[in-house]
Amino acid sequence: MIIIGEKINGSIPSVSRAIANRDSQFIKELARLQAESNSSYIDCCASVEEEEEVETLNWLIDCIQEVTDLPICIDSPSQHSCVEAIRFCNKPGIVNSVSMEGDKIDTIFPRIANTEWGCVALLCGDDGIPNSVDDRMEIFEQIMTKTEEYSIDPSRLYIDPLVVTLSTDQDALLTFAECCRRIKKAYPDIHLTSGLSNISFGLPRRKHINKAFLVLAMQAGMDSAILDPTNSDMLGIIYATNALLKNDDYCLEYIQAHRDGVIGKSKAKKLSTR
């Protein structure tokens, strides 16, 4: 499972304050904690006005790279900020995200074409998120045409079929999972990802919905998620699902994650972190 740590995001009030005050210790601590919790990438979203975004991403990325070698997932609604921020990164990471909206894909794909950068691709277009599986798959096919045009290997793509809110759309998981299954069948090397917490928006005890979603999405082929890697309950569900689906020989990774303290407090972990 490829975990993209989501904690450095300016839409979170404490992070927004740290950005405003240029509190580098706060950002570094978030980066360090996520690196210790089995993240594969550190998401970096400034969530500031576009005219300040590139400079802010530069500062954030510098903070992160001071404490970890993990690659960055550059997260911005602006394709231009994404493209600009690539040069601040020490190594190839992931651009988050393209879609079939406007000229996003034609701005970002040429920039990453001859690199090792990955890219999150959302199954939406100028008219928003399609309701049906077939309509989302049509957008997927358009994305794959662009991927071929720019000679980007499918293994560099992180397709996010998009999660809508379960309380208003009962097909939210079923649509997501069916997209996953069809995509994985056609392109076994493609990654499938999700910023999944939208599924439980507006519902009480959201953790139950998020966990059950994670299990069902992984069973459908999702092999990446954008989430809080310091949430040991979510990590525990990921390692457990991997083991149950026979992707973890004799539960060795599950047991190691326990020893590392990432799926529940262990004595060693308690002593080493604040």
Place this chain on the structure above:
Amino acid sequence: MIIIGEKINGSIPSVSRAIANRDSQFIKELARLQAESNSSYIDCCASVEEEEEVETLNWLIDCIQEVTDLPICIDSPSQHSCVEAIRFCNKPGIVNSVSMEGDKIDTIFPRIANTEWGCVALLCGDDGIPNSVDDRMEIFEQIMTKTEEYSIDPSRLYIDPLVVTLSTDQDALLTFAECCRRIKKAYPDIHLTSGLSNISFGLPRRKHINKAFLVLAMQAGMDSAILDPTNSDMLGIIYATNALLKNDDYCLEYIQAHRDGVIGKSKAKKLSTR
């Protein structure tokens, strides 16, 4: 989801002591707590020597029936104790369990044939639990032959495909789920159940494995489980999975379970229970 509350079981030390001391208040409290936590049945397992078992079951069943109208799930390794205990029950419940071992099924099925009693049927025989899906399904077919012979409607059966330990058998979930899918396809009205905690035996942080198992088993068609209904995290996962699989219109049952305090502490619940 048909929840069979598992807490009144003499293999649990505190329950064993209560049985030895005939502490009826303790048993009644366990029954009451489970009835308040959305159980459909109260499992009743004496776990004493066979010569004391019928009398102990009688006492336990009387305790339970004093505080709740929920039907009993009579749980004993002895087919003779099961048959004897039926007469202590005020209403039809479930016999737990038959299998193709010895004369179990030919002792229990004639007794419940012309009643409304349900029955848990384990997919094992004289040689233990078969490893492969096909071998378990062969036992299933033998059970269905007996079911037909005694004119028991399939809807009265709770098939338990049996869960082995994941840490020693990586196919534990996959085998269980495939049996569920085949059985549900052939007999849509049959119930599928499991005393699932064996899946995580020997592993740390067992709750993660148990929860992920529950989600995957429900997706495969399991519609019943023998578990602790006062475990709000497990109940939360059950309600969440139901909603995600489109078995709960607009999450209304999920929201109601939250209001009732069964999927997490609510103020109302805190005030009403000890």
